[in-house]
Amino acid sequence: MNFQLHIGDWVNDGVDYLLDNYSGVFDAIGLVVDEFASTIESLLQVMPAEVMILLFALLGAWRLGLRFAVFTLAALGLILLSGFWPQTVVTLGLTLSATMISLLIGIPLGIWAATSDRVNMLLRPLLDFMQTMPAFVYLIPAAMLFGLGRVPGIIATVIFAMPPAVRLTTLGIRQVNKEIIEAGQSFGCTSSQLLFKVQLPNALPSIMAGVNQTIMMALSMVIIASMVGAGGLGNEVLASIQRLDIGLGFESGMSVVLLAIVLDRITESFGDSRRARRSGYLSRLFGRISGQRAPVKGESH
Amino acid sequence: MSPPHGKIVVRNLYKLFGSHPRQAMQRLNEGWDKQRLNRESGVIVGVNDVSFEVAEGEIFVLMGLSGSGKSTLIRLVNRLIEPTAGQVLIDGRDVSSMNRRELIELRRREMSMVFQSFALMPTRNVLDNAAFGLEVAGVGRAARERRATEVLEQVGLQGFATKRVDELSGGMQQRVGLARALAVDPSLIIMDEAFSALDPLIRREMQEILLGLQREHRRTVLFVSHDIEEALRIGSRIAIMEGGRMVQVGTPEELVAAPADDYVRHFFSTVDTSRFLVADQLKADSVPVYVHNGRAPEGCQVRRDLEAQDKHYAFVVDEQRSFRGSISLEKLALLTADDRPLSLEQSLLKPVAPVAPNLPLSDVIERLISNEGPIPVVDDDGRYTGAITKGRLLSRLQGAQP
Ligand SMILES: Nc1ncnc2c1ncn2[C@@H]1O[C@H](COP(=O)(O)OP(=O)(O)O)[C@@H](O)[C@H]1O
Numbered sequence: 175m176n177f178q179l180h181i182g183d184w185v186n187d188g189v190d191y192l193l194d195n196y197s198g199v200f201d202a203i204g205l206v207v208d209e210f211a212s213t214i215e216s217l218l219q220v221m222p223a224e225v226m227i228l229l230f231a232l233l234g235a236w237r238l239g240l241r242f243a244v245f246t247l248a249a250l251g252l253i254l255l256s257g258f259w260p261q262t263v264v265t266l267g268l269t270l271s272a273t274m275i276s277l278l279i280g281i282p283l284g285i286w287a288a289t290s291d292r293v294n295m296l297l298r299p300l301l302d303f304m305q306t307m308p309a310f311v312y313l314i315p316a317a318m319l320f321g322l323g324r325v326p327g328i329i330a331t332v333i334f335a336m337p338p339a340v341r342l343t344t345l346g347i348r349q350v351n352k353e354i355i356e357a358g359q360s361f362g363c364t365s366s367q368l369l370f371k372v373q374l375p376n377a378l379p380s381i382m383a384g385v386n387q388t389i390m391m392a393l394s395m396v397i398i399a400s401m402v403g404a405g406g407l408g409n410e411v412l413a414s415i416q417r418l419d420i421g422l423g424f425e426s427g428m429s430v431v432l433l434a435i436v437l438d439r440i441t442e443s444f445g446d447s448r449r450a451r452r453s454g455y456l457s458r459l460f461g462r463i464s465g466q467r468a469p470v471k472g473e474s475h
Numbered sequence: 476m477s478p479p480h481g482k483i484v485v486r487n488l489y490k491l492f493g494s495h496p497r498q499a500m501q502r503l504n505e506g507w508d509k510q511r512l513n514r515e516s517g518v519i520v521g522v523n524d525v526s527f528e529v530a531e532g533e534i535f536v537l538m539g540l541s542g543s544g545k546s547t548l549i550r551l552v553n554r555l556i557e558p559t560a561g562q563v564l565i566d567g568r569d570v571s572s573m574n575r576r577e578l579i580e581l582r583r584r585e586m587s588m589v590f591q592s593f594a595l596m597p598t599r600n601v602l603d604n605a606a607f608g609l610e611v612a613g614v615g616r617a618a619r620e621r622r623a624t625e626v627l628e629q630v631g632l633q634g635f636a637t638k639r640v641d642e643l644s645g646g647m648q649q650r651v652g653l654a655r656a657l658a659v660d661p662s663l664i665i666m667d668e669a670f671s672a673l674d675p676l677i678r679r680e681m682q683e684i685l686l687g688l689q690r691e692h693r694r695t696v697l698f699v700s701h702d703i704e705e706a707l708r709i710g711s712r713i714a715i716m717e718g719g720r721m722v723q724v725g726t727p728e729e730l731v732a733a734p735a736d737d738y739v740r741h742f743f744s745t746v747d748t749s750r751f752l753v754a755d756q757l758k759a760d761s762v763p764v765y766v767h768n769g770r771a772p773e774g775c776q777v778r779r780d781l782e783a784q785d786k787h788y789a790f791v792v793d794e795q796r797s798f799r800g801s802i803s804l805e806k807l808a809l810l811t812a813d814d815r816p817l818s819l820e821q822s823l824l825k826p827v828a829p830v831a832p833n834l835p836l837s838d839v840i841e842r843l844i845s846n847e848g849p850i851p852v853v854d855d856d857g858r859y860t861g862a863i864t865k866g867r868l869l870s871r872l873q874g875a876q877p
């Protein structure tokens with residue numbers, strides 16, 4: 175058989191077309207993203223390492239108790255002592271930037287899909303596609319459209335990490351008890367009051383689970399994004415692969431894992447409201463190392 | 476058409492669920508039945524040509540099996556569900572033709588709702604839940620918290636303000652639901668199986684609270700229930716729904732006395748309905764009646780009659796059948812001991828206050844206890860219609876099925 179679909183060629187043509195006709199648009203987007211990310215990064219970098227570690231520990235103590243605070247101190251201290259702190263801050267900055275952009279787009283999209291069946295139907299396959307596409311495939315068009323550096327890294331990360339934010343926002347809103355919605359309406363809520371006073375507060379545990387997943391996916395993606403020059407811990411991982419340096423690979427990999435656990439447990443705790451007790455992305459694996467779970471107060475049924 | 480009087484007036488209301496309700500409505504008007512409509516166009520008839528009125532201050536109970544359209548019907552009243560056809564008037568204003576703003580205003584000012592699942596916001600504490608309606612309506616924090624505290628007290632929840640709602644038992648949660656509904660001081664409260672999720676003792680307690688609140692401040696209540704005991708206890712009137720239709724409306728007494736069909740009768744089959752018996756259902760013509768047509772009945776004749784029939788009492792009425800008085804065989808025997816003719820003039824008769832036909836059983840019993848003989852029942856125009864005797868009452872209670 176001689177016939178073959180050249181989907182790859184079409185995609186190439188598409189990217190070329192975009193580049194030829196809309197490079198201005200992409201430059202502008204790139205500029206905004208770069209500005210945003212560098213602001214976040216410099217905010218993180220003005221803080222001395224010790225101060226930031228302490229802040230994380232305090233946050234951990236508030237959300238999860240003393241044992242987790244001790245774990246946080248130990249984990250981040252280990253990163254600092256092994257000399258990977260500067261790269262970790264860069265990775266943290268990239269992760270936070272990408273996460274914020276993902277949420278900024280993803281949560282409103284999720285709300286929209288919750289209120290419109292048609293939007294939901296269009297969005298669902300798109301989200302499936304975004305999530306199942308091998309992560310580094312995004313890097314190629316991102317690099318072509320935005321050049322090398324952290325911008326394509328962040329853009330690719332946003333695309334990769336956004337789906338759970340959209341999905342879990344939609345799910346959370348749609349799952350709110352029907353009579354609770356009716357209660358809102360029957361007391362005379364306008365549609366925005368219904369959204370802000372009824373739907374979002376009641377969907378919050380689910381939305382926070384989405385935030386948690388988005389952060390974790392963003393973290394894993396910014397590591398991969400070092401391939402287009404995003405920088406941070408990913409660079410070390412990449413270097414260790416290129417040089418077959420097992421020691422470097424272990425050290426940098428460990429820094430990623432420790433950062434991941436801290437971020438996961440803390441963000442998870444925000445979704446862990448009294449009603450729903452869920453597991454964060456990693457906590458099922460690492461629950462035992464990272465200390466006790468948040469006390470679940472007044473657990474019903 | 477006569478001008479609407481009721482708090483709620485519902486006229487020829489329909490709700491069809493499905494993709495082309497208007498088209499289906501046409502079919503229904505052409506005479507298709509529900510089954511055919513469902514089979515051939517996939518439309519479900521939720522509410523089918525329902526008309527009724529609810530008076531100001533009434534507790535109007537909707538009863539019916541699951542799926543009979545009760546929830547749909549009450550949601551058409553505050554338009555949580557859009558009607559397919561028909562009219563809902565509240566205080567004479569057509570709800571179905573209101574725009575969004577008017578509808579929101581109406582919901583904020585005039586009505587509130589209580590739900591089977593309580594539908595409280597788990598993210599808010601008791602006080603903020605109770606204040607929800609006021610908050611939505613834009614009442615300032617201090618004022619709405621004052622009002623919420625007040626209504627929480629009314630439902631017996633003083634001291635619970637800062638508790639989280641999921642720390643409370645079901646009964647307590649529904650008190651919060653009730654407080655939330657009362658806080659906005661509505662003239663109409665819609666309650667969808669509000670007490671159905673509670674166990675029987677708590678349910679009784681909540682019914683008492685509701686009735687107590689009604690005694691303090693009468694509001695119109697539209698109450699859905701599938702518990703006949705509950706309906707009978709709290710309902711001023713009860714409407715029975717079947718398959719989207721309202722098959723009968725009436726006071727508890729009316730429904731007990733004359734159920735429209737087997738479906739309605741079935742609801743009462745488990746209930747001890749004797750307490751809904753009224754004088755009219757207890758009377759019989761077991762007491763001899765003599766007519767005073769200008770000439771009083773003759774005493775000796777009456778005595779002989781009574782002795783022959785083995786009766787102990789007789790009633791005397793006039794030509795218009797107005798009740799004149801009663802006489803006992805005992806007294807008659809004394810009066811006619813010498814067998815001289817005696818006309819039973821008014822002065823010889825014992826005055827007994829007759830009772831109205833709708834006097835409830837409990838009052839009838841009281842009268843029978845304080846009265847030595849039978850009790851006459853007269854209709855609204857004062858005409859004698861029958862007598863209630865102790866024997867008659869007891870045999871009626873024994874086989875109390877209406
Ligand atoms: N949103 C809906 N879509 C389709 N059918 C519905 C919907 N809501 C109710 N129905 C149907 O309408 C009928 C009446 O339901 P409902 O009013 O909930 O009954 P009840 O409250 O008396 O149990 C049922 O047959 C139900 O399946």
Ligand SMILES: [Mg+2]
Nearest residue numbers: 545546547668
């Ligand atoms: Mg129902």
